[in-house]
Amino acid sequence: MRLSAPGEGPALRRLAAGVRRAAGFVLDSLLPPLCLSCRVPVLAAGAQCPDCARGLNPPGGFLCHRCGVPLGGGLLAERVEGRLLCPGCHAAPPDYGQARAALLYDEGAKPLILALKHGRRTDLARWLARRMAAAAPDLLARAEAVVPVPLHWRRLLARGYNQSGLMAAHLARAAGLPLLPRALRRLRATPPLGARSAAERARVLEGVFAVAPRAVPRIAGRRVLLVDDVLTSGATASACARALLSAGAAGVDVLAAARVPDPRIEALDGGGRA
Ligand SMILES: [Zn+2]
């Protein structure tokens, strides 16, 4: 099995996408710009209407130093060496250094992420990458290479692009960092991890990610910024970080477009954002 073979998909799909892009470009220059989310006309291209902009929430208040989850009222937070940790990171620190996200994965952000992932709205990648860069300037400042969370090659072939790869490319370009789009490989497709326990998630992800042998020299000794679309339990990010660290990375931070709030903290906080 050749894992490196599929690039952007078959030639026909590429051609169709090119025609669609060209048609879109012509239409875009004739029609008023549309809200990125709900597609009502707006004044400037690449913006949202006021209603949609109000619906977006960055992770606010105190954040877990490691995973970046909002700690709400801080009822469950632990203070370790002057830094606040969520219960999960306190019990079992993640393999990455720090994770941050541009948005909470709530009703405002969900349509954007789903449109990027499943609706071929690749134009959203640049916009999300800008917000990601603004959310974590310190992570970008210490990064020495940018690596996206990979899709399994079969999914990449079906979708034609890796949404995390697109955001990673915009981030790397804007920050002037080397982009290593195929440094990580996903050796097996994995089922959705949502309802599984931490132990089950770890079992499902065992041996799923590996650094491509060709990429090892560019990973070794470097601090890597791993780019993901949605941070849920952090299990995927941790598994990717383990693979990068075992290839010699000096450290791994994670930057995601959106993150799911911690259900335990939400419940204590009276959140109900699920
Ligand atoms: Zn809108």
Ligand SMILES: [Zn+2]
């Ligand atoms: Zn945490």
